[in-house]
Amino acid sequence: MCHGIFFDILTSMSEVSNCAVKLNNISKSFGTVQANKDVCIELRRGEILALLGENGSGKTTLMNMLSGIYYPDSGEIYVDGKEVIIRSPKDAFDLGIGMIHQHFKLVDVLTAAENIILGLKGSVLINRKKLASEIREISDKYGFSLDPNKKIYEMSVSEKQKVEIVKVLYRGADVLILDEPTAVLTPQEADTLFEMLRSMKNDGKAIIIITHKLNEVLSLSDRVCILRKGELVGELETKDASVKSLTEGMVGRSVSLEIQREAGALGKERIIVSSLTCLNSDGLKALDDISFKLHEGEILGIAGIAGSGQKELCEAITGLYPVEGGSITYINDDEPSELCGLTPTQIAKKGVHLAFVPEDRLGMGLVAGLDMIENMMLKSYNNEKGFLINRKLPKSTAERLIDSLEIVTPGVSTPVRRLSGGNVQKVLLGREIDSGPSVLVVAYPVRGLDINSSYTIYNLLNEQRKNGVAVLFVGEDLDVLLELCDRIMVLCGGRLSGIVNAPTATKEELGILMTHMSD
């Protein structure tokens, strides 16, 4: 259906040979869950196709079938017009299909070059010089740089991503699939990536990006396919698309994209940070002379390029990072007390809570192998008296969170790692909020979340703000920071480069502050 009429009308050979990959009536289910149902998608050479959908809409599953990780229950896959069977990632590589996963598959202690040729057949000995020049050739061709001899563990996220891309290209892929490639990148890094992808497109490669970020779809792609609950619900040219039409296609109903923000005077001072300085493991200043005030009932945003000191600041306030100099004063009922030097438990008891979502989205705060009840207990067991643990209270907390935050889980006793990313983040944030904090430090709470889940989180934070909680919000998306926060503090290289008033600030203003390096 998706191809027949098209084919009859346009019989010109160029159109036929232009089709790189065709998925025909692909279905896949896991147990009782139908992940994909009768999906037909066609990918042409020299185009960037965006595969759009909410978390759990089956985008990644569909692409995993193309890259050989899963095998479809029914349906056919055509590559260059020929029907193919893809049973393993190796089959996919052999057909010129390469997928760059959200979680990079790289060996940390090996160099970029070693990772790139890992598993490839060839001469017994490795010709490192030739390999390095081949890698340079690829990176030069698409206008970026990559040091072949740098070890993966010394690399930033965006460098690792480049290694993954070169790895796929080196193996001769002309169909590239990128799963949420910008989820962990800064805006600048994302722009660089887009430039790379565009030049690959011009080189005749076919590219699919899986994403839920609408601005990416609009700025990068040529066509969009929208998946909802495993089915293809829309296919359109990007030039005919708008944020509104895409959102409605994705969610299935119209969604308000406005974050409610009530303007008001700043509340009382809650935390005063003055001249805070921290050193990193190399003895360099991770935070350099940071001073600011956090008030009751405000959301203070923190913007900055990844690694500008956001993590250190959050951890210093919550007692997890050693403070070298300066002070952090906590004010409760006009009574100031010093937080520096207290243990994390003592700080948490005062009502200062941290919800940090790290790059791998599970590392900090929750124990993946434990279920929701046990994860609730991690915070509450200290308050219980006696030798034995009481599971009743945390169980009711867990159940309450499932209801109020619409957490999708088989039950409170399912290990947290089995939940999807969005739900894990809701559990983490929900637990911190549930303990009634007076200061809430949240870092990257919407990392990797789709629109619907993101807005649930924003509303949660807004509610806290209304209740007089002082919220410190570390974010990535400047648009969201501008809409959600009262004030935005910009960090650059561990220094405070400015605090702006969010309602009147602009993205450009923030961008300048983010890269501003004054001495």
Add this chain to the structure above:
Amino acid sequence: MEGFAVVDFFFMAVIAATPLLFATLGEILTQKSGSLNLGVEGMMFMGAAAGVAASYIYEATVGDATLGFVSAILAVLIGFLAGALGGLIYSVLTVTFRANQNVTGLALTIFGIGAGNLVGELLGIRAGGFTTVAEDTKRMFSSISIPWLSDIPVIGRLFFSYNFMVYLAIITAIVLMWIFNKTRVGLNLRGVGESPATADAVGINVTRYKYIAAIVGGGICGLGGVFISMADNSGTWIFNCIAGRGWIAVALVIFAAWRPSRAIIGALLFGGLSVLRLYLPIDGIPAQVYNILPFVATILVLIFTSIRQSKEHSQPKSCGINYFREER
């Protein structure tokens, strides 16, 4: 006089180091593939007993026609195969049946000690007292004299007078170093040991790499055993002859930071400690104190290496964890 003692000490240290070096190299190879095989001690026992048994049975079969050369080769070969059998048992249990690596390794040690002693003692009973091999065979495992080279003062004794297994151990170290650092196979092996999921995704046969590494690694450990029974004990089976050296090798792997070149230094150091009593006797210090020196050093090594923080020269990341492709 003093000068000769130093040369003698070094010579004996090398002899004591060789079985440790074999076992360490075998375990490095095994661990590079992500298998933590704690059965080194057991595989050394298996190799030691099989080596003696091979020589003894060969000599008993051919009688006067015994060739020392053939007998020695058989001992090395069968000893290697016995150790490899240990590695095979380990692979079947941990790679195919996904048994816990630590438990499997410990079980292999217990099995190997039992099997080795059983075979050794049975041979002794059959031989009517104790087993021993022909003089020709013994000569193959004792110091050699290379014309001209061995006659060079000091240097000749230090470098050109050992039995062939010492050189075999050093060659093994060099070959492993070359494989790990220069070849595709070595790169793939490191990939498997560090991140089997990544290796699997790029089409490397993880199971095959783990099997081969553990089997060849076990064989090399077995050679360590052969050295103890054939060279140290001159082809005679002595009850419990390995006596904990397999465990020292496990610690040496950590000391060597999974690098064959450093394994040579480590083995030499520990070999030296174990013969120190003979060359540096101090009045009032009982022999037992000297005997525990290697073990004390092992503990110190483990403490200091755990303080050392290096991403590169640390245990392959998947070591101890069985891999199976995620089916969702």
